[in-house]
Amino acid sequence: MNELKPVVFLDRDGTINYDAGYINDIDNFIMYPYAAQAVRMLNINGFLVVVITNQSGLARGFFTEDTLSEIHNKMVQDLKKQGAEIDGIYFCPHDPNAKVEKYKSVCSCRKPETGLIDMALKELNIDKSRMYFIGDKHSDIMAGYKSGCKTIMVKTGYGKGDLINKSHKWEVKPDKIADTLLDGVKLILKKQI
Ligand SMILES: [Mg+2]
Structure with a gap:
């Protein structure tokens, strides 16, 4: 049995990259300049990332899974070049009103639902008492909260x-607010959350 990790x-x-709407082309995927440093700090301190x-751009027919893989490969490679490792990428392709039939679904994986996190919990050796979620939307905070993460x-x-x-409308407030991903990571590593 492998050791459980936070x-x-x-x-x-x-959060990791500039939100350019539905990113349908590799050239629109631009990471924040501090993203690799943030991920690397988590790697060094023994966290899975x-x-x-x-x-849902997949469901809406804005891009294909091939394009998404290309974008994720670029993200992983660019991070790796800067000494940062991602341990898993889970995506929800669904939308209840999808144009693309195979992705048409009221699913349990689209945040704020927790299906993607549940999948990661099955596949990776995660210490469930030390889980964090960092994101820029309330749906991220909800998904994290429902799964038992600090947010x-x-x-x-x-x-x-x-x-x-x-x-003012949120059901759940984040545990902390940070300017950026890097600041959020620092809060975790300094045990300020
Ligand atoms: Mg976001």
Whole structure:
């Protein structure tokens, strides 16, 4: 039995990379300059790093799974070049009103649901008492909260706007708010969350 490790689940768009709407081309995928440093710090400190991302652009026919794989390969390779490793990437392709029939589903994996996290929990050796979720939307915070993660909302992507405009409506508040992914990671490593 492998040793159980703590995990940080990361949203992708608006957390790791600039949120350019539905990213349908590899050239629109641009990581924040601190992303690799943040992931590397988690690697060094023994955390698993797992990306949990809604990609309903697949269901809407905006891009294919081949394009998504190409983008994720680029992300993994670019991070690796900077000494940072991702332990898993889980994506939800669904949408209840999908144009693409095979992705048409009211699923249990689209955040704020927890299906993607559940999958990661089955496949990886995760210490369930030490789980964190970092994301820029309330749906990230909800998915993390429902799975038993401590949650951090970043102000990049949709974060800042959602905090200003929508936070009064939220069912669950994030445990912490951080300016960026890197600041969120520092909170975890300094045990400030
Ligand atoms: Mg996001």
